[in-house]
Amino acid sequence: MTAVAVRADPGRWVRDAKLGLAVTVGAGAGLFVVGDADPLDEMISDSIRTVPGALLLALAACGLAVAGGRLLAGVRRALPDSRLLTVLLTLWCVSLLAVAFFPTNLPGTPPGTVAIVHRWGAGLVAALPPLIALLVADKAGRRAETAQVRLLRACGLATLAACVAFGAVHGPAALLGTTFGAYAGLAERLLMALVVVVMALCCRVIADEERARWT
Numbered sequence: 189m190t191a192v193a194v195r196a197d198p199g200r201w202v203r204d205a206k207l208g209l210a211v212t213v214g215a216g217a218g219l220f221v222v223g224d225a226d227p228l229d230e231m232i233s234d235s236i237r238t239v240p241g242a243l244l245l246a247l248a249a250c251g252l253a254v255a256g257g258r259l260l261a262g263v264r265r266a267l268p269d270s271r272l273l274t275v276l277l278t279l280w281c282v283s284l285l286a287v288a289f290f291p292t293n294l295p296g297t298p299p300g301t302v303a304i305v306h307r308w309g310a311g312l313v314a315a316l317p318p319l320i321a322l323l324v325a326d327k328a329g330r331r332a333e334t335a336q337v338r339l340l341r342a343c344g345l346a347t348l349a350a351c352v353a354f355g356a357v358h359g360p361a362a363l364l365g366t367t368f369g370a371y372a373g374l375a376e377r378l379l380m381a382l383v384v385v386v387m388a389l390c391c392r393v394i395a396d397e398e399r400a401r402w403t
Contacts, residue, residue, distance in 0.1 A: 201261040205391045208255030209384060215248035216380070230373045231362070232380065233292040233310065242291065249288035252313070255387055256281040259394065266398035267327045276320050283312035307362050314379055315355070318348035321386040328393050336396060340389040347382040354379050 220227060222244065223235030235241030260277040263270045286309030293303040321344030329337045354375050361368045 199395075201258045201265075202391055202395045205255045205258040205262070206388070208251045208253070208258065209388055209391075211251030212248045212255070212384060215244045215251060218244045219248070226373055227377060228371055228374050229368065230295065231292070231368070231376055232373070233287070233306065234295055236291045237294055245291075246288040249284045249313075252384075252387070253281045253284040253288070255391075256284065259387065259391060262391070262394040262398060263324075266394050266401055267324070270327070273320065273323050273327075276316050276323070279312065280316045280320065283309040283316070285309075287313055304363075311355075311359070311362065314351050314376075314383060317383045317386050318344045318351055321347065321390055324390050324393055328397050331397065331400060334396070336389070336393050340386070340393050343382070343386045343389055347379070347386050350379050350382055 216232075219225070219232065219235050219241060222238060223232070223241035224238045225232065225234040225241070233245065235245050256277050260274060260281075263273050263277065267273065286305055290302045290305040290309065292306040292310075293299040299307070321340055325337050325341035325344060328334075329341070358368055358372045358375065361372070
Protein backbone atom coordinates (compact mmCIF):
# COMPACT_ATOMS: atom_id res chain seq x y z
CA MET A 189 0.00 0.00 0.00
CA THR A 190 1.34 3.41 -0.96
CA ALA A 191 1.01 6.25 1.52
CA VAL A 192 -0.38 9.44 0.08
CA ALA A 193 0.45 12.78 1.69
CA VAL A 194 -2.43 15.23 1.64
CA ARG A 195 -1.50 18.88 1.91
CA ALA A 196 -3.64 21.45 3.63
CA ASP A 197 -5.50 23.96 1.49
CA PRO A 198 -2.67 26.12 0.08
CA GLY A 199 -4.95 29.14 -0.10
CA ARG A 200 -6.08 29.11 3.52
CA TRP A 201 -3.26 31.20 4.97
CA VAL A 202 -3.63 33.67 2.09
CA ARG A 203 -7.34 34.14 2.79
CA ASP A 204 -6.70 34.57 6.51
CA ALA A 205 -3.94 37.12 5.88
CA LYS A 206 -6.12 39.10 3.46
CA LEU A 207 -8.96 39.05 5.98
CA GLY A 208 -6.63 40.43 8.65
CA LEU A 209 -5.51 43.21 6.32
CA ALA A 210 -9.12 43.99 5.40
CA VAL A 211 -10.04 44.26 9.08
CA THR A 212 -7.15 46.67 9.58
CA VAL A 213 -8.17 48.84 6.63
CA GLY A 214 -11.78 48.92 7.82
CA ALA A 215 -10.84 49.76 11.39
CA GLY A 216 -8.37 52.39 10.19
CA ALA A 217 -11.06 54.03 8.09
CA GLY A 218 -13.37 54.00 11.09
CA LEU A 219 -10.79 55.90 13.14
CA PHE A 220 -11.27 58.90 10.86
CA VAL A 221 -14.88 59.00 12.08
CA VAL A 222 -14.74 58.07 15.77
CA GLY A 223 -11.07 58.46 16.72
CA ASP A 224 -11.29 62.20 17.49
CA ALA A 225 -7.65 62.63 16.41
CA ASP A 226 -6.59 65.30 13.92
CA PRO A 227 -5.41 63.29 10.88
CA LEU A 228 -2.93 66.02 9.98
CA ASP A 229 -1.13 66.71 13.24
CA GLU A 230 -2.01 63.95 15.74
CA MET A 231 -0.86 60.35 15.89
CA ILE A 232 -3.18 57.45 15.15
CA SER A 233 -2.63 56.26 18.73
CA ASP A 234 -4.23 59.47 20.03
CA SER A 235 -7.54 57.90 19.01
CA ILE A 236 -7.63 56.30 22.47
CA ARG A 237 -9.20 59.50 23.79
CA THR A 238 -12.54 57.92 22.83
CA VAL A 239 -13.69 54.40 23.68
CA PRO A 240 -14.67 53.56 20.07
CA GLY A 241 -11.33 54.94 18.91
CA ALA A 242 -9.41 52.80 21.40
CA LEU A 243 -11.34 49.69 20.35
CA LEU A 244 -10.82 50.33 16.63
CA LEU A 245 -7.12 51.00 17.18
CA ALA A 246 -6.75 47.67 18.98
CA LEU A 247 -8.78 45.94 16.26
CA ALA A 248 -6.58 47.42 13.52
CA ALA A 249 -3.41 46.27 15.27
CA CYS A 250 -4.82 42.80 15.90
CA GLY A 251 -5.85 42.54 12.25
CA LEU A 252 -2.27 43.20 11.19
CA ALA A 253 -1.02 40.70 13.78
CA VAL A 254 -3.30 38.03 12.30
CA ALA A 255 -2.04 38.89 8.82
CA GLY A 256 1.54 38.66 10.02
CA GLY A 257 0.97 35.33 11.72
CA ARG A 258 -0.66 33.81 8.67
CA LEU A 259 2.05 35.28 6.44
CA LEU A 260 4.55 33.50 8.66
CA ALA A 261 2.74 30.24 7.90
CA GLY A 262 3.13 30.98 4.19
CA VAL A 263 6.83 31.75 4.58
CA ARG A 264 7.43 28.41 6.24
CA ARG A 265 5.67 26.60 3.41
CA ALA A 266 7.07 28.50 0.46
CA LEU A 267 10.50 29.87 1.33
CA PRO A 268 13.25 27.58 2.60
CA ASP A 269 15.92 28.84 5.00
CA SER A 270 13.67 31.63 6.23
CA ARG A 271 14.96 31.96 9.80
CA LEU A 272 15.50 35.72 9.62
CA LEU A 273 12.06 36.23 8.09
CA THR A 274 10.57 34.09 10.86
CA VAL A 275 12.27 36.22 13.51
CA LEU A 276 11.22 39.52 11.91
CA LEU A 277 7.61 38.45 11.38
CA THR A 278 7.36 37.12 14.93
CA LEU A 279 8.80 40.35 16.33
CA TRP A 280 6.38 42.34 14.17
CA CYS A 281 3.38 40.41 15.49
CA VAL A 282 4.53 40.87 19.09
CA SER A 283 4.99 44.60 18.46
CA LEU A 284 1.46 44.83 17.08
CA LEU A 285 0.06 43.17 20.19
CA ALA A 286 2.02 45.67 22.29
CA VAL A 287 0.41 48.50 20.33
CA ALA A 288 -3.03 46.94 20.81
CA PHE A 289 -2.85 46.20 24.53
CA PHE A 290 -0.42 48.84 25.85
CA PRO A 291 -2.10 52.17 25.03
CA THR A 292 -0.19 55.40 24.68
CA ASN A 293 -0.67 58.33 27.02
CA LEU A 294 -3.46 60.80 26.41
CA PRO A 295 -2.38 64.02 24.67
CA GLY A 296 -1.11 66.54 27.19
CA THR A 297 -0.11 63.95 29.79
CA PRO A 298 3.41 62.61 30.43
CA PRO A 299 4.14 59.14 29.02
CA GLY A 300 4.42 56.32 31.54
CA THR A 301 5.89 52.85 31.20
CA VAL A 302 2.86 51.53 29.31
CA ALA A 303 3.01 54.42 26.85
CA ILE A 304 6.73 53.87 26.29
CA VAL A 305 6.09 50.19 25.50
CA HIS A 306 3.40 51.31 23.05
CA ARG A 307 5.69 53.80 21.33
CA TRP A 308 8.57 51.37 20.91
CA GLY A 309 6.11 48.79 19.62
CA ALA A 310 4.70 51.30 17.15
CA GLY A 311 8.20 52.07 15.92
CA LEU A 312 8.84 48.41 15.18
CA VAL A 313 5.43 48.07 13.53
CA ALA A 314 6.51 50.68 10.98
CA ALA A 315 10.19 49.76 10.67
CA LEU A 316 10.01 45.99 10.17
CA PRO A 317 7.66 45.62 7.14
CA PRO A 318 10.05 47.17 4.57
CA LEU A 319 12.82 44.86 5.78
CA ILE A 320 10.44 41.89 5.57
CA ALA A 321 9.38 42.94 2.07
CA LEU A 322 12.97 43.25 0.84
CA LEU A 323 13.86 39.84 2.26
CA VAL A 324 10.83 38.23 0.63
CA ALA A 325 11.68 39.90 -2.69
CA ASP A 326 15.28 38.72 -2.43
CA LYS A 327 14.34 35.10 -1.75
CA ALA A 328 11.57 35.01 -4.34
CA GLY A 329 13.78 36.72 -6.92
CA ARG A 330 16.29 33.89 -6.76
CA ARG A 331 13.75 31.67 -8.50
CA ALA A 332 12.35 34.20 -10.95
CA GLU A 333 12.51 38.00 -11.11
CA THR A 334 8.82 38.46 -11.85
CA ALA A 335 6.93 41.73 -12.12
CA GLN A 336 5.38 41.05 -8.71
CA VAL A 337 8.81 40.60 -7.15
CA ARG A 338 10.06 43.84 -8.70
CA LEU A 339 6.97 45.68 -7.49
CA LEU A 340 7.43 44.31 -3.98
CA ARG A 341 11.08 45.38 -3.95
CA ALA A 342 10.21 48.88 -5.18
CA CYS A 343 7.46 49.28 -2.58
CA GLY A 344 9.74 47.91 0.10
CA LEU A 345 12.41 50.48 -0.75
CA ALA A 346 9.82 53.28 -0.85
CA THR A 347 8.45 52.25 2.53
CA LEU A 348 11.94 52.03 3.97
CA ALA A 349 12.71 55.55 2.73
CA ALA A 350 9.44 56.85 4.19
CA CYS A 351 10.17 55.13 7.50
CA VAL A 352 13.67 56.59 7.71
CA ALA A 353 12.36 60.07 6.87
CA PHE A 354 9.58 59.80 9.45
CA GLY A 355 11.99 58.52 12.07
CA ALA A 356 14.46 61.32 11.42
CA VAL A 357 11.83 64.06 11.64
CA HIS A 358 9.34 62.71 14.19
CA GLY A 359 11.07 59.75 15.86
CA PRO A 360 12.60 61.69 18.78
CA ALA A 361 9.21 63.20 19.65
CA ALA A 362 7.51 59.80 19.45
CA LEU A 363 10.03 58.07 21.71
CA LEU A 364 10.64 60.93 24.16
CA GLY A 365 7.07 62.15 24.47
CA THR A 366 7.76 65.68 23.21
CA THR A 367 5.66 67.73 20.79
CA PHE A 368 5.37 66.44 17.23
CA GLY A 369 6.14 68.61 14.25
CA ALA A 370 3.61 69.84 11.71
CA TYR A 371 1.79 67.21 9.65
CA ALA A 372 3.17 64.35 11.76
CA GLY A 373 -0.24 62.69 11.76
CA LEU A 374 -0.50 62.79 7.98
CA ALA A 375 3.02 61.41 7.62
CA GLU A 376 2.25 58.54 9.99
CA ARG A 377 -0.97 57.64 8.19
CA LEU A 378 0.77 57.60 4.82
CA LEU A 379 3.52 55.42 6.27
CA MET A 380 1.00 52.96 7.70
CA ALA A 381 -0.79 52.84 4.35
CA LEU A 382 2.51 51.82 2.77
CA VAL A 383 2.94 49.16 5.47
CA VAL A 384 -0.41 47.62 4.57
CA VAL A 385 0.45 47.71 0.86
CA VAL A 386 3.82 45.98 1.26
CA MET A 387 2.35 43.29 3.50
CA ALA A 388 -0.39 42.64 0.94
CA LEU A 389 2.27 42.37 -1.78
CA CYS A 390 4.27 39.99 0.43
CA CYS A 391 1.20 37.75 0.61
CA ARG A 392 0.90 37.71 -3.17
CA VAL A 393 4.58 36.98 -3.82
CA ILE A 394 4.76 34.25 -1.18
CA ALA A 395 1.58 32.66 -2.53
CA ASP A 396 3.16 32.62 -6.00
CA GLU A 397 6.27 31.01 -4.53
CA GLU A 398 4.19 28.35 -2.84
CA ARG A 399 2.37 27.51 -6.05
CA ALA A 400 5.68 27.23 -7.91
CA ARG A 401 7.20 25.09 -5.17
CA TRP A 402 4.35 22.59 -4.94
CA THR A 403 3.41 22.24 -8.61
